[in-house]
Amino acid sequence: MDKICQRLSDLGYAIYDAPAPVGSYVQCVRTGNLLHLSGGISVNGEDKYFGKVGQDLTVEEGQDLTVEEGQAAARAAILNRLAVIVQAVGSLEKVSRIVAVNGFVNAGPDFYDHPKVLNGASDLLVEAFGEIGRHSRTAVGVSALPLNVAVEISMVVEVCG
Numbered sequence: 001m002d003k004i005c006q007r008l009s010d011l012g013y014a015i016y017d018a019p020a021p022v023g024s025y026v027q028c029v030r031t032g033n034l035l036h037l038s039g040g041i042s043v044n045g046e047d048k049y050f051g052k053v054g055q056d057l058t059v060e061e062g063q064d065l066t067v068e069e070g071q072a073a074a075r076a077a078i079l080n081r082l083a084v085i086v087q088a089v090g091s092l093e094k095v096s097r098i099v100a101v102n103g104f105v106n107a108g109p110d111f112y113d114h115p116k117v118l119n120g121a122s123d124l125l126v127e128a129f130g131e132i133g134r135h136s137r138t139a140v141g142v143s144a145l146p147l148n149v150a151v152e153i154s155m156v157v158e159v160c161g
Contacts, residue, residue, distance in 0.1 A: 004092035008079075008128050015079055016045045018087040022146075027084045034099070035088055035157045040080040041149040042073035049073030049150040053117055055108030065150055067113055070105060071120025073150035077103075078121035081155055082128075089159050097158040098125050098135040104152045107141040114139040121153055 005015060021027055021038070029036045042049040053070035065073065078101075085092060103118040105111075118139040125133035135155075145152050 002091045002093040004095070004128055005086075008082075011124075011127060013075070013079055013124070014045055015083045015086060018083040019043070019080065028088045030088065030159075033096070033158050033160065035085060035159055037081050037084050037155045037157065039102075039104070039152040039154040040077050040084065041146065042077045042080075042151040043149065044076040044079040044083075047072070047076045047079075049076055050148045051106070051150055052111075053105055053107045053150055054111035054113060067116050070117035070150055074103060074105075074118050074120035074153065075124050077149075077151045077153040078124055078155075081153055085157060085159075089161070092128075094159045094161055095129065095157055096132060096160045098129060098133050099156040099158055100136045100138075101125070102138045102154045103140070104145060105139065105141050106143075106145040106148065106150050109143075111141055114141045117151065118153075121151075 025038055027038050051065050053065045055064055105114045105117045
């Protein structure tokens, strides 16, 4: 197990096998030393987050998630993306920089804390990778996401070798 995966395990997180694409795309495209990762949803193993963040919903409409649950959803989505990196290059040790994170939060029209939700992913990347985990970021709210997941994240990562 590489040092990054061990650090994540010590923090209580697990990386599962990379999910197969569910449409007409690939999970990752490498150009030079950059990996461009497709959007990954807030599902990582048994950790699954569905519904809207920060909106009061009726039972019929779906699940309402707090900001803290949204942060957990963002962590699940980023772990999902880390699995794709492992699949693409064999080890998280080959990551030389997390370049960019683009996060989409399933939220209602009066929710404005999208950056707080995405901090779940950003903070985890810094905990796992240290300074090379600091990245540029986009955090936006959307009216719906595939499968009604709470968060979707795409990223750009620089690798060596």
